[in-house]
Amino acid sequence: MDRFLFLTLDGLSRGAVYAAFALALVLIWRAGRIVNFAQGAMAVAAAYVAYSVTAATGSYWLGFVAALVAGLLLGAVVDVAVMRLVDHRSPLNPVIVALGLVLLIHAVLGMVYGNEYLPAQTPFSRTALTVGGLAVLSPYDLFVFATVGVVGAALVWIFTRTAIGLRMRAAAFAPEVSRLLGVNVSGMLTLGWALASGVGALAGMLVIPTELGLHPHAMDLVFVSAFTAAVVGGLDSPPGAVVGGLGVGLLLSYVSGYAGGDLIPLAVLALLLAVLLLRPGGLFAPVTARRV
């Protein structure tokens, strides 16, 4: 029972990061109908920026802020310099271009930092606190929950309470009408990319220290897990992404705790396959008729 509790809490902590990363995917999907396959590589790039800043200044928090800023900027640059120029009539085109970005980012990181694992710092201890003889959460887990919670709340606030959030939603749902009403639609799209990439960078900063360390490919499996989480939630729904992320985190924690960490990739693939075959629209999507 102790073990179950520990795995559950660990899974929720892991799931919180997946939820944040899935949220980033959902943000871009809602804004521009693009699944950003370069999200993982962009997050790793931001984490490398943090590594450099931390190494230069000795402060984790300066690096953390630098990663967020780098994430925001990278998202905006990717939209303005690349995605805006792509012909969006075929859904294949943005996907292929994003994959080109993945290769480019991996290559540049490999050239600058080398293809070895670099150590990634945590601001708080990762040893679990014990409450009444039970090992529960580590201070770092609490930090993860708090950060993801704050980001989630901030996103909800931006999209529901601010004028800019309203404009972003309008630009996504009715671009033509919004443009007529004076909304800068392409600017809103760029802002959406920046926000999503910033959230992705944050998720990267949180998850990389818990894995093997900093490496150009560090986010590959995280991306697949988060994509699975987003698909479980239905790609279109932010609450779905959060629930999906927590669910995927729990599942992977149980699999690695009871069956062995080697099986995590297989479990992710099995879950993704099952969801796509049984409920392709996700658990939260209304039932729609298939077109063909």
Place this chain on the structure above:
Amino acid sequence: MSATRAAAPARRTAAESPRTGRTVPTLLRHLAVAAVAGVVVLAISYQLDSFRNFQLATVAAYLCATAGLTVLTGLCGQLSLGHGALMATGAYTVALCQNAFADRGVTAGGVLVLSLATAVLATVAVGAVVGVAAARLRGPYLAGLTLAVAVVVPALTVTFDGVFNGEQGLAVPVAPAPAALGFYFPYERWQLWVVTAATLLCLVLLANLVRSRYGRAFRAVRDDEVAARLAGIHVARTQVIAFVVSAGSAGLGGALLAMLAQSVSPGAFGLTLSLFLLMAVVIGGLGRLAGAVWGAVLLVALPDLTHTLTDLFTLSPAAAQRLEGNLPLAIFGGTLIVVMIAAPGGVQGLLSRLAGSLRVRWRRRRS
């Protein structure tokens, strides 16, 4: 579907050409082209040194995979990021088969054919499983699923390291060149011959498929699923067939690659290989088998070119190593983005456009 649609305008084949009025059977035409290509490769193999022969053989092995991916993505409109994993399936099957034969003391050269056939069958089986799932998925969902396959399958070799020997991988024992060719016959030349024969067989089959009823169904499904369905085409079945055919080709390509390198390890079949294949197909030109040739050449030539390029500068060994490993990736990624934005038809699209404009000019001058 603009990229794919633009990449494959309705071209008249020579067989349907209204000018000649004669029809050459498609199979005969493809066999003739394959025979000519075979003779050319045979002649070239005597001119090149061992290393170039090996490189040419690698191009041929990649060509199987890129041609298969062209059929799937270019003709049927399904994106697969998992072809690196399918190549791994073929490569590991051939390794396991050859090892099993070697353990039983069967070392004749002919068993390689059996191993290659088993590799294709195994990959077809895996491709059928993924393909059935893929036929229900569209756009980003399909890309995500195949991406998961590409990331997960190489990791399985570590999970089940009892069979696949983890990161170390397996050795692939291959019989030496036949004694009839002489004692001093370069082994790489023999490898090139074997790989070329297998690749040409694969290409002839694919080319015929593309020109057949199935090929037309692929294109119809790619361009408009609803219209294809109305025309009596079973959309899901067509997509599964395309996936299976494509998987079989990728499996053969992986098996040939394993045979060439005489070893397999998961590192060679990671996500990067899957992305490289897609890239090669897109840069070469989606929707044409000729584009697959350009792509395969690029896959082998680019690392070689960057190697020569980095040799021009005097760098510290560590920096040179970093640059050498990553520069091809950077060039590939950058080129892919530029091609998708500027010339969605790829190399072959540019060549066709060039040839088309030359033809128009020539006709104008004659009239």
